[in-house]
Amino acid sequence: MNHLMARAVLRRLAGGRTSNSYVSSSSSSPFHEMRFGESAPLLRGRGLGFVGGEQWGRTMSTATRRKVGVAEKEREGRAATDEKKKTEEGGGTAVSSYWGISRPKITKEDGTVWPWNCFLPWETYQSNLSIDLRKHHVPKTFLDKVAFRTVKILRVPTDIMFKRRYGCRAMMLETVAAVPGMVGGMLLHLRSLRKFQQSGGWIKALLEEAENERMHLMTMVELVQPKWYERLLVLTVQGVFFNGFFVLYLLSPKLAHRIVGYLEEEAIHSYTEYLRDIDDGKIENVPAPAISIDYWRLPKDATLKDVITVIRADEAHHRDVNHFASDIHYEGKELREAPAPLGYH
Numbered sequence: 001m002n003h004l005m006a007r008a009v010l011r012r013l014a015g016g017r018t019s020n021s022y023v024s025s026s027s028s029s030p031f032h033e034m035r036f037g038e039s040a041p042l043l044r045g046r047g048l049g050f051v052g053g054e055q056w057g058r059t060m061s062t063a064t065r066r067k068v069g070v071a072e073k074e075r076e077g078r079a080a081t082d083e084k085k086k087t088e089e090g091g092g093t094a095v096s097s098y099w100g101i102s103r104p105k106i107t108k109e110d111g112t113v114w115p116w117n118c119f120l121p122w123e124t125y126q127s128n129l130s131i132d133l134r135k136h137h138v139p140k141t142f143l144d145k146v147a148f149r150t151v152k153i154l155r156v157p158t159d160i161m162f163k164r165r166y167g168c169r170a171m172m173l174e175t176v177a178a179v180p181g182m183v184g185g186m187l188l189h190l191r192s193l194r195k196f197q198q199s200g201g202w203i204k205a206l207l208e209e210a211e212n213e214r215m216h217l218m219t220m221v222e223l224v225q226p227k228w229y230e231r232l233l234v235l236t237v238q239g240v241f242f243n244g245f246f247v248l249y250l251l252s253p254k255l256a257h258r259i260v261g262y263l264e265e266e267a268i269h270s271y272t273e274y275l276r277d278i279d280d281g282k283i284e285n286v287p288a289p290a291i292s293i294d295y296w297r298l299p300k301d302a303t304l305k306d307v308i309t310v311i312r313a314d315e316a317h318h319r320d321v322n323h324f325a326s327d328i329h330y331e332g333k334e335l336r337e338a339p340a341p342l343g344y345h
């Protein structure tokens, strides 16, 4: 009872609205509704890296942020209760709250509601399909050879376990591939805090890589449903790999990035085999999952082959980024001394 009374008092303090108010995006404020394409100028501000014809701002200009701040203050005064309306507008799960937290209503170019909460239109991109897939870093130093051999050895159990079940193989490997970027980004983040230093953009670059790899996984999961023992394997492998890579990155980021570079080379090889099996008709070229069409800005009639092609291009980009990062360390420098390759994802 006290709890309910406290909530009622808070609602009144927050703006005098009744429980009929919404945290939804139905406000008349222009900042509550964004249309993919139409309202892009609203978000164009700092001119950060974009890829593809659709130029989306990832952040807002100072003036826009000020306006958004005013809009946010207006919105803070509203209570959130109407789950039905929010579900209709956002297509997602509505959570009752009096905190005034809500995502702006975002629509696609065709006016339909943007269906994803996990990524937004300005985070989508077109893969660079012209990237050289055959590039290889020839191992010369002792550490390079260790990295190369380690990856080749790791490939053996993977080949035995999955053989040519590339969907399953890709899904399982993506659960591992999304770890190094997060570990590296996290450690650079902590280093930046400890040393009062900028990171040169590398924190963001590595976290972007981790996010991109996770999106590969989210896509693969739409195509292949993991079995219970595969989920168990992921738990075990993640426990070992996260901790192992964490220690390795602390000891030798040079070796850690080189290993990831070679892992990405193997990923390119695996996805090339995957595409070959699709071309040969051994794997059905099913329609692409909706999440992949929006994330990579693929045509509506895109297929599995298109999805694997863009994922492979992403892997080639990760390969280059990680070999580059290793090379920076080989030159006796820190990553922050070389501008990070931001803006691809």
Ligand SMILES: [Fe+2]
Pocket: 174, 177, 212, 213, 216, 267, 311, 315
């Ligand atoms: Fe990946």
Ligand SMILES: [Fe+2]
Pocket: 177, 213, 264, 267, 314, 315, 318, 319
């Ligand atoms: Fe990758």
